Amino acid sequence: MILFTAVLYSLLLFAPIHGFPLGRGRGILGNPPVFHPGLLCNLPIPVVQQLLCPRQSTPSLNVLTPLGIARGAADGSNAARFAVKYASASRWQPSSLVTTWQLPNGNTDPTKLPLSCPQTGVDGSTMSEDCLSMILYVPNSVHIGSNVPTLVWIHGGTFIFGSATGPGLDGANLAVATNSIVAVIQYRLGALGFLSPSGNTNLAVKDVVNSLKFLKTVLPAFGGDTSRVTVAGQSAGASMIRALLAAPSASSYFRSAIIQSDTMDYGILSTSSQQTLQNFYNTLLTCSSADTACLNGLSIDTILNSQNDFSNNAVNYDASAGVVEPIRPSRDALITSPLDSTAPFPQVSKPLLVTSVRNEAGFTIYGGFPDGLDSATYIGAVTGAFGNQSATLLLAQPSYAIPTQVEGGTQDLRPQLQQMGNDQVWRCPSWTFTRNWVNNGGTVFAGEFMVGATYPGNEQVPFCTQAGSVCHQDDIEIVFGTVPSPTAAQAALTTEVQARYSAFLRTGNPNVSGRPNWPAASGNNVNAIQLGASGMASIGACDPSFWGAAVPYDYQTFAN
Known part of the structure; x- marks a missing residue:
């Protein structure tokens, strides 16, 4: 080690002759070839930096x-x-x-x-x-x-x-x-x-x-x-x-x-x-x-x-x-x-975290129907989007059905259409993907954000600023820890999510001491936890027999 160090000191002292830039302070740029032991840490030799450099x-x-x-x-x-x-x-x-x-x-x-x-x-x-x-x-x-x-x-x-x-x-x-x-x-x-x-x-x-x-x-x-x-x-x-x-x-x-x-x-x-x-x-x-x-x-x-x-x-x-x-x-x-489900799924091995938020379609639906949604317009929108056969199944599904006591009335049906959009575009296909990934060798931890922070632009739709609403993008500032003036619930979820992400980055598993268990998904049960709330997310219409089977996803409808 003594000889090794001596050689390095010699290299450092003669470096200016060979064009290696020296400097003062902790950087390697700047003024004049003045010797400083800390300069050793800037040599592009990993063993030098690991053995001789102080922790900074x-x-x-x-x-x-x-x-x-x-x-x-x-x-x-x-x-x-x-x-x-x-x-x-x-x-x-x-x-x-x-x-x-x-x-x-x-x-x-x-x-x-x-x-x-x-x-x-x-x-x-x-x-x-x-x-x-x-x-x-x-x-x-x-x-x-x-x-x-x-x-x-x-x-x-x-x-x-x-x-x-x-x-x-x-x-x-x-x-x-x-x-x-x-x-x-x-x-x-x-x-x-x-x-x-x-x-x-x-x-x-x-x-x-x-x-x-x-x-x-x-x-x-x-x-x-x-x-x-x-x-x-x-x-x-x-x-x-x-x-x-x-x-x-x-x-x-x-x-x-x-x-x-x-x-x-x-x-x-x-x-x-x-x-x-x-x-x-x-x-x-x-x-x-x-x-x-x-x-x-x-x-x-x-x-x-x-x-x-x-x-x-x-x-x-x-x-x-x-x-x-x-x-x-x-x-x-x-x-x-x-x-997806239109072709044989390959064998996989990588661990994944797959999440959605509570009201993915909230901005679109409440922004598109700012004055409410009556039953006639609701039925027309679903039928126009999915066709008669799928619309009949969708409107009979408990998550999206028109309450019988208001058929023909003017009750606001935006919650049902928002849930349908949420399930169709984000939640259910993500859980179908989760099952496919697990059944072909991978590991998935699924979750749903039940607390969020209104992302810039989402405030244009009042629904997205209401207590309990978590619109598309409202998870971003939670994850990054950039929520301006966070509430206690937002701060708590940020701390939890960042701790879970830290564990996942290191081990491929988001479980950490002191937090509720986050079970991995199985081929039959996605085991999606509620982030920001206790318990598991409800499967609802994301049952494999409904979305992707009785009612196809877009990628199935237009497969070619």
């Missing part, structure tokens, strides 16, 4: 990675934040990993956050096609050699909105509470991510795979264990995770997954449906699919306008597109299974 109470904001120096910024008093570009991509072409550490969007200031990917409804100055970036949140307690797990968060937004800087997605509190690294990533959205005129499919999914490859390279420099990576996401972010689970080539880059409020009813598009929809999109452009120069010359506004036209009319070209999320992942060489 605060992180360096300059971290040596295999791709170069990562420059970060303090995020609160207990974590550091590192924004970084993980990949580059030409328009409508597959992305490629960066080979050097770069701040996003050509920034020189590490406190700057990445611009979002192009999307409608935002200021053009806040978005860029150069958007394949992520933000790493690293607790002060974590350093090289800590070998902590990593949670990779994939934002939602129906595949056309969202970013790593969305409301509530600051990962510092979550990172500190779970003593893990949190990476919040961005991927190409809308037509730029899923509708390449030349037929390059699932570009956005491939972006996410590249983000995981990037993390595998750099995580050890921050103290992360590359064998304990969990992908997590909500809504379209959860659907993206389902696409990753259906992509065998992506499997080695993560160990487990957390799926929150996945719209599983819609399904992964078939190859033929994707081609039909791609052909339609191409007709909306003024360029031929082979004219790269013309395509590259299109303005972002032109592309987003054609994307809007596509979204408004896609269902007329292929019914499986639907009206809510026609742009989404599709079957191809990367995604080899639909992971």
Whole structure:
């Protein structure tokens, strides 16, 4: 050890001659080759850092990675934040990993956050096609050699909105509470991510795979264990995770997954449906699919306008597109299974957390019928959406039936329609997926959020601000610990969820001492616990003999 240390000191002293940057303080950048024992900790030799470096109470904001120096910024008093570009991509072409550490969007200031990917409804100055970036949140307690797990968060937004800087997605509190690294990533959205005129499919999914490859390279420099990576996401972010689970080539880059409020009813598009929809999109452009120069010359506004036209009319070209999320992942060489009930389910092994919230459809139903819903309109809406045969079964189901004493009356039937939408799109297909996953070798812990925090935008619908309502997205700030002025119930659930997520990141099991047991699902019983309340979630109409059998999911109805 004495000889080994002497050699290292010699290397350090002569490093300036060979171009190794030295500095003062704890970073390795700055002024002059002045010797400081702490500089040993910045040598890119893991054994040196593990054997000779003192444990640090605060992180360096300059971290040596295999791709170069990562420059970060303090995020609160207990974590550091590192924004970084993980990949580059030409328009409508597959992305490629960066080979050097770069701040996003050509920034020189590490406190700057990445611009979002192009999307409608935002200021053009806040978005860029150069958007394949992520933000790493690293607790002060974590350093090289800590070998902590990593949670990779994939934002939602129906595949056309969202970013790593969305409301509530600051990962510092979550990172500190779970003593893990949190990476919040961005991927190409809308037509730029899923509708390449030349037929390059699932570009956005491939972006996410590249983000995981990037993390595998750099995580050890921050103290992360590359064998304990969990992908997590909500809504379209959860659907993206389902696409990753259906992509065998992506499997080695993560160990487990957390799926929150996945719209599983819609399904992964078939190859033929994707081609039909791609052909339609191409007709909306003024360029031929082979004219790269013309395509590259299109303005972002032109592309987003054609994307809007596509979204408004896609269902007329292929019914499986639907009206809510026609742009989404599709079957191809990367995604080899639909992971649903329309094809043989593959053998699986990864542990999953699968959750929904109490009132997933609350924003849509109460926002769409702000003045109430009478029985005639209710019957018409169900019949129009499902057809006569399925509507008859649905209206006879206790969860959705019209109370006999008010038939023909004006009682507000929004609760029944909200529950139907909740069950159809989120809750029941997620539990069908859970049973399939367990029956084919995997482990699932299912849950339902009974307490939430009104997510920005949801306040536009008064129902979502009422006591007891938990609308779609209202789980996000609970998980991240970013609820402004939380109530006692919100604070308690945040503490519980973060403790359970911490355990899951490490062991694949969310059970922790001092908390009620969270049983794993079986092939017959999903055992979904109520998060924020005691007891188990009611199966209700999610019985396997009803949804997915008597009344098919959309992915079954439009399977081809």
